[in-house]
Amino acid sequence: MSNPNNNPWSRRHFLQASGALIGAGLAGCASTAQRGVARVVVVGGGYAGATCARYLRMWSDNRIDVTLVERDADFVSCPMSNLVVGGVRRIEDITLSRENLARRHGVRLLRGEVAAIDLDKRQVRLTTDERIAFDRLVVAPGIDFLWDSVPGLSAEMADSTVLHAWKAGPQTTRLHEQIRSMRDGGTVALCIPKAPYRCPPGPYERASTIAHYLKTHKPGSKVLILDANDDIQSKKGLFLKAWADHYPGMIEYRKDHVISSVDPTSKTVRFELGETVRADVLNVIPAQRAGDIARPFINRNGRWVGVNWLSMEAEAAAGVHVLGDATFSAPGMPKSGHMANQHAKVAAAAIINLLGGQPINDQPVVMNTCYSFVTDRSAMHVASVHQYDAGERTFKTVAGSGGLSTTASDREGDIALAWARNIWADVLG
């Protein structure tokens, strides 16, 4: 760890980090309040991390010292980003500042990148070599991509030609520009990875908002969905109905399309079943895993971080709370911004109690809603409520609760936008 060129996620580091678990575990049960102000470092300022930072301050009456480390200048929302892809919203509309977290809540905002997590010293080291000490650590890195799942495509190529646009930001705008400059009569191909991936209905929403744009501006064009799964993963009936109602003949859905290789130059994809598809705009969403920062804590399927759902503490590291898309999901629990926000509140409540030497809540509840737009105005939802099951030590969806819209509607489009405004205010203070 003293070598600045050391890869933080090397095997050596991993072993070091694991060796430090004992220290971290013991520290976790001391009542930190007796030693002065408790310090929590939150790494990642998205839906999960920013919410956690805010609620740690709010629910502790500002008694916990919270530092939020984030690489990017602004918060750019993944939810609603398909409206930018479809050209009915601008990237500015989904870009928000994190400064209220500092101004209204006293969170220390630190723009930077984490180079290493030292569980032994209980420090986070940034690439600038700055070190920040913590009593408890929150890691909310979102997802990173498994480039092996798309041979021929690299992070660099994916940034210039064959975009994923599965992290909201510059690629979101660029994907819209690619579609805007496509010839009328062209094909936009959208490749979906095997579940689990971030935002189950997201790819189908994207197909819809792209089709909406094409219908309005380039009516001879089409959207081709190439899904590695054997069926539409979310809101199937509602999407099929919306596509038939609004875009007859424009959206073609093909299942069981697992990518074997991608040629970014010719925008060609080959599939395991032998088929080859060439597109005018090729949007490939690679398979995903827990984000880089959480790598030392990955213990499920080599991809995700298993957590104790009462505290969101990583199974592989006491004192480290992992939130959001990076976690190994409970049954029926989607990887979504809404769910990430809910994880953050479970963690904030637990961390405050743990730091104060109090028992933690044994009956947490989380709920999820994902709104999907199918036109510029019309949206539909899927909702679920998840209660903790002490016997199985996981969250379970409540039988008879949750469900889908009866149909997409403009009324739910308005509610979806109100949801966005309210959750953004909840996340960012």
Added chain:
Amino acid sequence: MKTTIAVAAIVTSLCTPSSPYAADPQLGRNLAATCANCHGTDGRSVGGIDSLAGQPKDTLVRKMTEFRNGSRPTTIMHQIAKGYTEQQIDLIAAYFAARQ
């Protein structure tokens, strides 16, 4: 790795208080926070969906009951309300009612 995780588990259990999970006095607050995504932090909406803060407890309980039994028109609340127990709704309603 296995041994390390096992050791960590023992350490965790050693330092956990003897009755680790008693009823949390903040249960109402925690449950109400699951509604904030749509109704605003502490039930104070920034617009588009109603605020819940400051509504009388009985009113909130009645509305939730009507959502559950289908007598109140809704797009989504019937599905959400059925996910919570009556005791939980009671705690949530008390929490929001107490927000000025």
